[in-house]
Amino acid sequence: MIRVDRGSEPDSLPAIRQTERDRVRLLFAATGFDRDQLGKRYTEVKSELWRRQCFKCCYCEKVCEDVGNDLEHFRPASLYWWLSWTWSNLLFACPNCNRWEKNDEFPLANAAARLAPEDEPPQREEPLLVDPAAEDPMDSIQFVFDASSERWLPRPRGANVRGAETIRVLGLDRQALLENFKRHVDRYVVPDVEHLRRMMAEGNEVEVRAYWANVVRRGLQRTSYFTALTHDALDHFFPADLRHRWSLALPRP
Ligand SMILES: [Zn+2]
Numbered sequence: 001m002i003r004v005d006r007g008s009e010p011d012s013l014p015a016i017r018q019t020e021r022d023r024v025r026l027l028f029a030a031t032g033f034d035r036d037q038l039g040k041r042y043t044e045v046k047s048e049l050w051r052r053q054c055f056k057c058c059y060c061e062k063v064c065e066d067v068g069n070d071l072e073h074f075r076p077a078s079l080y081w082w083l084s085w086t087w088s089n090l091l092f093a094c095p096n097c098n099r100w101e102k103n104d105e106f107p108l109a110n111a112a113a114r115l116a117p118e119d120e121p122p123q124r125e126e127p128l129l130v131d132p133a134a135e136d137p138m139d140s141i142q143f144v145f146d147a148s149s150e151r152w153l154p155r156p157r158g159a160n161v162r163g164a165e166t167i168r169v170l171g172l173d174r175q176a177l178l179e180n181f182k183r184h185v186d187r188y189v190v191p192d193v194e195h196l197r198r199m200m201a202e203g204n205e206v207e208v209r210a211y212w213a214n215v216v217r218r219g220l221q222r223t224s225y226f227t228a229l230t231h232d233a234l235d236h237f238f239p240a241d242l243r244h245r246w247s248l249a250l251p252r253p
Pocket of ligand 1 (some may be wrong): 058059060061092093095096097098
């Protein structure tokens, strides 16, 4: 999970927001809340988010070949219907993270402070879910290699409670993702690691630095596959003291 830059809202969204809020406000006043009435006029907004997020799920970083059916509401529409058309509440996520894992969950450290209808966030809410568009998720979550299972596991950084809750709510350690993470590191990171180690053994500093720069350029772009995982795997194979000895920088994506 890396930071997402969604940019400014599409020109079409303010008008949709105004129309839809007025429509459902009246409807809910008459018939009570009904999630199915929230409407699906999101096609353009969803495509825009998909492009700006480099076609990747904002949570698991899996590349999605098409824009799909789901628009992710950071604060779920079932609990915060009035934020259904608010740009700062919208993200692109894969169906596994959005629909099958997170769904309607939005845990707070202070549940009693949950927003009242029509309140603008955050007020006094302290969400336990990491917002990739508002903070650097790598401050809260890191990938750790588990030698016994030979898997790369997302773990809270330090004792970060929000990292732990985010992993739980989104199922970021689900089996299918762990298989993807392993395949990614084995296929795209380990060959570079082995090549770099050979060059280090030969002691060629100039070549090592040039190759490292190339690895970083390829693997740590926002467009790269599983960018946060690549970063943490490189950090695992080449820890800070070793990087320092060879003057190798490991920037966050
Ligand atoms: Zn996902």
